[in-house]
Amino acid sequence: MILYGPVPSRRLGQSIGINNIPPKTCSYSCIYCQLGRTDRMQIKRQEFYKPEDIYLEAEVKLEQLKAENRTADYFSFVPDGEPTLDINLGAEIDLLKPFKVRIAVITNASLLWMDDVKEDLMKADWVSVSIDAADEDVWRRIDRPHGALRHIDILNGIIEFSKKYRGTLVTETMLVEGVNDHDTCVGKIADQLSLIQPSKAYILVPTRPPAESSVKRAAKSSLSSAVRMIRRVSGIDVECITGDENEEGFFFTESVAEDILSIASVHPIREDIIDGLLKKRNADKTIISEMVKNGELCEFQYEGKRFYRKKI
Ligand code: SF4
Structure with a gap:
């Protein structure tokens, strides 16, 4: 299945991934x-799935929701990788438009220097671009880009896109302790955001098991100082997402396992959140150990807490 959900999203409401x-x-x-x-690092766009297959899955999904008297607020391109690597992205958006569900794309923006990527993203209603650093060395340390990418091209691409784009453009900045959370670095990001003028700048912290175990979330004091600085320098609306949100608002299907897999497809879930979901449904926790045993979920420890995520 290429589509999943809908899952609740703080920014996008009920979102079909x-x-x-x-x-x-x-x-x-x-x-x-x-x-x-x-494990598959690339910057060359290619076809991964047929746009018609995505269209057909979307049609089935919306029919299912209709039968259950539910609706979706967004189709969100938020895959297990970079969505703009998909050369059919624009064609897929064109095919989904007649469903009259708004379309969101969450991208790391690394390919926004390419004209065809800009054209594809222009078609979406809501686009989120990542800006983790405004200088080359910090960008290389935090995002570890493909060797052929140049940071300056990406920043210029984002600015150029922001001037022409008519939908809702937001930015995401992940603050990692000791890497990009110091004032000098945040100040440069704020200058960059001033040029882009997104509708909102989201500041995030790593809250789930990261690729590198040494990664720590920025301290609360660094977060508030970053928010203040970005607001002061750029005048932009800033919001922090600290990941401590719960899964309230999740629409349950008939299957607890399906519900948990839907959330775990988007991001790892903390054990206490799963416990809450199981309790609400009077379900037994053995369902989780079975999903781990079957290879559907895998377990992680992060900051002393246990997490589960979809096995990829
Ligand atoms: S967080 Fe970074 S590495 Fe992971 S999918 Fe997004 S852009 Fe790629």
Whole structure:
């Protein structure tokens, strides 16, 4: 299945995820990536799935939701890799438009210097671009990009895109302790955001098991100082996502296992969140150990807490 959900999203409401990239194919290998290190590093766009297959799955999914008296707020391209590597992205958006569900793409922006990528993203209603650093060396340390990428091209590509794009453009900045959370680095990001003027700048911290175990989330004091600095320098609306949100609002299907897999397809879930979901459904925790045994879920420890994520 290429589509999953809908899953609740703080920013997008009930969102049907589109996994248009096979795991884990990306142009970056971010130190904080919750999917682990990138094993298929590439910047060449290619076809991964037929756009018609995505269309057909979307049609079936919407029919199912209709039968259950439910709706979706967004189709979200948020795969286990970088969505713009999909050369059919624009064609897929064109095919999905008649369903009248808004379309979101969450991209690391690394290919935004390419005109065809800009054209594809122009078609989406909501686009999120990552800006983890505004200088080359910090960018290389945190995002560990493909060797052929140049940071300056990406920053210029984002600025150029922001001037023409008519949908909602937001940015995401992941703050990692000791890497990009110091004032000088945040100040440069703030200058960059001033040029882009997104509708909102989201500041995130790694909250789930990262690719590198040494990665630590930025301290609360660094977060508040970053928010203040970005607001002051750029005048942009800034919001922190600390990952401590629960899964309230999740629409359950008939199957607890399916619900848990849907959330785990998007991001690892903390054990206490799973416990809460099971309790609400009067379900037994053996369901989780069976899913681990069957290879559907895998277990991780991060910051002293146990997490589960979909096995990729
Ligand atoms: S966080 Fe996103 S951009 Fe970074 S390596 Fe993972 S999938 Fe790629």
